Amino acid sequence: MPPVFPAVTANSIQELAEKVGLDVEAFTQTIDEYNAAVQPGNFDHTELDQVHTKGLEVNKTNWARRIDTPPFYAYSLKPGITFTYLGVEVNKNAQMRMSDGKLAKNLFAAGEIMAGNVLGQGYLAGIGMTIGNVFGRIAGSEAADYAINN
């Protein structure tokens, strides 16, 4: 997939380590060890091709290819929480249920914080945005109703 942000690019492993601020010696050694551990085989990304590494603490079991052909690319990764499956409980009007079991009259929730109400288990592509949109509209409308009528 095309990346959202451009990669850091270098023509050598050393240069790449320098550009991303890694210890050059440790990084080079890690790549060298990995490359030496890659076993020969017929690489095929369309199936589990068994092309693996041997002798590493954590071996790659498929699609192991040597990292030896420039240009080399580095991407920074950051973790994110897609769904906690926890948060607040709401009813169908996005009204929050409080710890005494009663529905709050003027507290509504939408989106990630109440996604667990919809997602008992599993995940459908796009459901995060859908929950946010659908319950955002309901919560907004209910909150406006409450503000007008009280």
Ligand SMILES: Cc1cc2nc3c(=O)[nH]c(=O)nc-3n(C[C@H](O)[C@H](O)[C@H](O)COP(=O)(O)OP(=O)(O)OC[C@H]3O[C@@H](n4cnc5c(N)ncnc54)[C@H](O)[C@@H]3O)c2cc1C
């Ligand atoms: C990596 C990743 C990939 C995803 N991919 C998909 C996907 O492909 N399709 C899909 O449908 N869903 C996807 N999701 C899920 C979806 O992004 C979330 O469910 C959705 O963004 C939640 O929206 P939200 O408005 O409820 O919460 P958020 O987007 O988390 O918004 C909450 C906001 O509140 C702010 N905030 C927090 N505390 C305070 C405070 N005290 N005061 C003021 N502001 C505060 C935060 O800064 C944040 O801006 C993905 C999530 C992640 C992490």
